[in-house]
Amino acid sequence: MERVAVVGIGQTKYEKGKTKNFAELSYEATRKALDDAGIELSDIDNVVTTTNDFFDGRTIACMAVAEAAGSYGRDATNVEGDGTLSAFYGLMRTLSGVYGTTMVSAHCKVSEGSPRKIVNQAFDPIYDRLLGMDAISSSALQARAYMQRFGITEEQCARVSVKNHGNARNNPYAHVPLDITVDDVMRSPMLAEPIKRLDTSPISDGACAIILATEERARRAARKPVWIRGVAHCADAYRLGERDLAWSQPLETAARKAYRMAGISHPSREIDVAEVYDAFSYMELMWYEGLGFCDRGEGGRLIDSGVTQMGGKLPVNPSGGVLSAHSVQVAGLARIAEAVLQLRGEAGKRQVPGARVALAHGTGGICAQTHCVWVLSN
Amino acid sequence: MENETILEVREKDGLLILQGVIRVPYTWAAGAVASRFYAGLRDRRIYGIRCPTCRLVMVPPKKTCHRCFGDLNDWVEVGPEGTLQTFTVVHYSEPELHPLRAPFAYGIIKMDGADTGMTHLIGEADQRALKEGLRMTAVFRDKPEGNYLDIRYFKPVKGAK
Ligand SMILES: [Zn+2]
Numbered sequence: 001m002e003r004v005a006v007v008g009i010g011q012t013k014y015e016k017g018k019t020k021n022f023a024e025l026s027y028e029a030t031r032k033a034l035d036d037a038g039i040e041l042s043d044i045d046n047v048v049t050t051t052n053d054f055f056d057g058r059t060i061a062c063m064a065v066a067e068a069a070g071s072y073g074r075d076a077t078n079v080e081g082d083g084t085l086s087a088f089y090g091l092m093r094t095l096s097g098v099y100g101t102t103m104v105s106a107h108c109k110v111s112e113g114s115p116r117k118i119v120n121q122a123f124d125p126i127y128d129r130l131l132g133m134d135a136i137s138s139s140a141l142q143a144r145a146y147m148q149r150f151g152i153t154e155e156q157c158a159r160v161s162v163k164n165h166g167n168a169r170n171n172p173y174a175h176v177p178l179d180i181t182v183d184d185v186m187r188s189p190m191l192a193e194p195i196k197r198l199d200t201s202p203i204s205d206g207a208c209a210i211i212l213a214t215e216e217r218a219r220r221a222a223r224k225p226v227w228i229r230g231v232a233h234c235a236d237a238y239r240l241g242e243r244d245l246a247w248s249q250p251l252e253t254a255a256r257k258a259y260r261m262a263g264i265s266h267p268s269r270e271i272d273v274a275e276v277y278d279a280f281s282y283m284e285l286m287w288y289e290g291l292g293f294c295d296r297g298e299g300g301r302l303i304d305s306g307v308t309q310m311g312g313k314l315p316v317n318p319s320g321g322v323l324s325a326h327s328v329q330v331a332g333l334a335r336i337a338e339a340v341l342q343l344r345g346e347a348g349k350r351q352v353p354g355a356r357v358a359l360a361h362g363t364g365g366i367c368a369q370t371h372c373v374w375v376l377s378n
Numbered sequence: 379m380e381n382e383t384i385l386e387v388r389e390k391d392g393l394l395i396l397q398g399v400i401r402v403p404y405t406w407a408a409g410a411v412a413s414r415f416y417a418g419l420r421d422r423r424i425y426g427i428r429c430p431t432c433r434l435v436m437v438p439p440k441k442t443c444h445r446c447f448g449d450l451n452d453w454v455e456v457g458p459e460g461t462l463q464t465f466t467v468v469h470y471s472e473p474e475l476h477p478l479r480a481p482f483a484y485g486i487i488k489m490d491g492a493d494t495g496m497t498h499l500i501g502e503a504d505q506r507a508l509k510e511g512l513r514m515t516a517v518f519r520d521k522p523e524g525n526y527l528d529i530r531y532f533k534p535v536k537g538a539k
Contacts, residue, residue, distance in 0.1 A: 019393045057400060120475055125406045130526045131474035137484055140466035141497070145486075148464065148510055165408050192466045192484075237444045241486050241495030242408050242436065245464065 004094045005225030008037025008211035009103075014175040014325035015017020016111045018205040022056060026068040026107040033103070037211050038222025044211070045099035047076040050086040050106035050329050054118045069105040069209065082277075082352055083208065083333025084362025084372035088231055090212050100217040105202070106330040107207035112329035115203055124239075135279070135366070136200060138240065140192035142367040143282040144314045146246040149192060149299035152285060154194050158185035160281040161198050161323055167310060168320025170349035171336075175204040175325040187279075199281040201326035208333040210340070226343045229357075230262030230375040240367060247315035251290030251356040251371040259292070264357070267292045268307075268314055271375070273342045273352040275335035276360040278321040283368065284308075284333040287361060288316070291373070310352070318342070318350040336374055343378040411441045414453070419528040422518050427494050428452040429506075437492040459535055460489035460496070462512040467505045477527060481505060487514050487532050501531035508534075 012018075012025060014144025020028065024172060026049075034041060047069050051061040058064060062078035069076070077093075079086040083106035090104040116134040123129035127326045162182055168174035180198065188197035211221075218225040234257075236243050236251035255267070275289070278284035285299030293314060294302040302308060310314040317323075319338040322331045339358035341347040357377045366369040382399040389395065391521045405503065415438055418425040427439035431456070437456050442449065453522065465485035469477070483505055486495035500508065501517060513535040522528040 017390070019391050019395070116472055116475060125404075126408050127526050130477065130482065131497065132472060132477055133484060133497070134472070134475065136470075137466060137468050138470075141464050141484060141486060144466055145464040190469045192468045193471070204393045239494070240486075240497050241463075242444065245486075259522075356431060 002095055003215040004091055004228050005213050005215065005216050006210050006228065006336070006340045007213045007221035007223055007225055008033040008039070009209070010036055011079045011173050011208045011334060011337055012206045014204040014206035014327055015204060016175070016203055018109060020064050022107055022109065023068040025109065025205065025207045025267070026065050026105055028285055029102060029209040030069045030105050031105070033209040033211050036223060036260040039211070039220070041070045043101055044070050044074070046093055047071045047074055047094065047103045047105070048090040049076065050081070050083050050333065051078055052080060052108065052329055055108050055110060055113050055328060057113060059183065065107060070103055072229070074248045075099075075158060082362040082364045083296050083331065084328050084336065084360065084374060087210060087212070087333070087336055087374070088233060088372060091228060091231060094212045094214055100214050101354065102212040103209060104212065104333065105207065105209040106333045108327040108330050110203045110326070110328055111205050117182060122161045135166040136195060137192045138366050139280050140195045141240060143194055143280065144246040146282060146286055149246040150300070152282070152300040154186065155182050156176035156285065156300035156303055157194070157199055157281040160278060160284045161185045162270065163303070163309055164278060164284070164321040164323040165319050167318050167350060171319045171324070173325065174320040176202045177320065177324065189321045195280060202278050202320050202324070204325045204327045206327035206330050208330050208337050210333060210337055220291050224378065226340045226376050226378055228374065229377050230258035230260070230264070231373070232257030232261070233370065233372040235370045236264065236371065243367070245367060248286060248368065248371065252292070253285060254371045255291045258373040258375050261336060264375060268294065271314060271320060271357050271359050272355040273339070274314065274316045274361070275319060275338045276316055276321065276359075276361040277332060277335065277363040278317060278323050279326060279363070279376045281323060284316065284321070290371070291359065291361065308333045310350070315352050318352055324360065332360070332372065335360040335362060336376070339374070339376050343376055391453050397489045408513045409441065411439050415439050416522070416528060419493060419518065420463045424456055424489055424516065425453050426456045426489070428454050434493040435491060436494045437489050437496055454491065456489040456491040457516065459513055459515050459530070460487040460492070462508065463488050463495045464510060466499060467508070467509050478531070483508060485514070485532065498529060499531035500533070502533035
């Protein structure tokens with residue numbers, strides 16, 4: 001693959017009930033990304049936005065918010081999905097030879113809609129939508145399937161929540177930094193067994209933007225470029241009953257492809273830091289396995305070992321992850337932005353010292369039907 | 379219908395917050411496969427569809443196999459019993475979404491003769507006694523309407539362990 005770099009990133013703080021409107025929020029992130037890269041909007045060749053019409057409460061929402069990402073007078077396009085996919089699309093456009101730079105942005109104000117009702121609309125109106133499931137209840141089916149198959153305990157899931165909320169204390173953008181114990185998680189209200197309140201991610205509003213550039217254009221940016229080494233995306237079946245809920249084959253497939261592209265043969269040894277899509281605590285353990293950080297069924301033991309803690313050999317979610325800030329389709333793009341900060345050595349108190357190879361991961365759909373895996377390096 | 383775009387304007391930190399509703403009527407064609415599946419439920423029979431290439435029986439049925447992309451037409455009756463694959467007991471309430479009052483359970487049930495699981499409600503069950511492998515059977519709605527709740531829920535088979 002020709003070399004493409006991330007040359008600028010920008011994030012808003014993630015929080016509930018932001019008073020900025022969609023365009024104001026999106027502008028904050030894209031302006032920050034331009035300033036970070038030390039370039040102007042006139043240096044941007046094309047724009048990829050990320051919208052979800054239901055969350056935005058308007059149809060073709062991209063038309064309304066794209067201006068705030070710099071669309072006027074440019075080729076601007078949109079992805080309805082996780083931000084890692086918008087970035088993938090942006091990467092393809094940059095590789096096309098037509099564009100030297102690409103602005104990729106994502107915004108979401110989850111708190112303005114009705115998240116449970118909106119997620120319920122993702123189910124099939126012909127079949128199971130009438131059951132009234134949402135993200136929590138459907139994920140609970142997956143959590144139970146995974147934990148039963150491999151003997152994962154609720155305490156092991158709780159450890160993910162303790163770690164990530166703790167890490168969030170070092171991230172000024174995080175929504176829910178918490179100093180909690182496994183007991184606190186275990187005693188938090190039961191929502192859908194085995195998922196408790198502190199196993200879930202918050203309802204967060206926020207925006208994120210990254211700027212991609214060809215090698216030639218990256219030289220003109222102010223920042224040390226962070227290089228994209230490998231990317232892959234893979235989809236599972238739509239219906240829960242047609243999937244193996246306890247093991248994500250699409251994640252393993254995406255990870256293997258991205259690793260091959262990046263020349264990585266031993267992910268747990270060669271990756272220095274990972275930002276993964278932990279919408280629920282159990283998910284981080286499942287993703288350890290699919291990403292090859294440990295063997296199948298060993299996710300619980302990996303969290304117990306401390307390897308994925310700050311100071312461990314492979315810190316996962318130093319930012320606090322999605323458990324600490326979940327602006328839905330923004331969350332995957334934020335994983336890439338955080339990986340970039342790590343590789344520049346600019347992650348502040350959440351910095352993993354000397355990080356050279358970073359992984360970013362995004363998911364889409366009910367119970368993570370799709371997975372997108374990114375490998376970046378400095 | 380009255381215009382519900384903006385129902386209320388309030389203030390937060392000196393800025394305006396506009397509150398409204400979007401109500402959009404829809405029609406959804408069920409298609410040939412789901413229409414036939416629901417016709418079966420009228421007779422209290424559950425049908426799946428077999429992929430001749432993958433040898434998988436899918437319940438509920440669908441027109442195209444996601445694995446081999448084959449066109450599916452091979453109908454098979456499954457059940458009447460099945461096995462509980464996984465489940466959750468829901469403790470929060472969402473009255474506009476949930477057909478049952480919390481605490482209630484969702485499960486994925488693999489019907490005898492099927493290779494895929496059916497996500498559904500679980501009723502008439504001791505929620506503490508639910509476990510993987512439990513034998514389940516469908517409880518049908520008295521007057522079928524042609525939708526997923528023509529099966530009201532699945533219940534454990536009497537005397538099943
Ligand atoms: Zn097939």
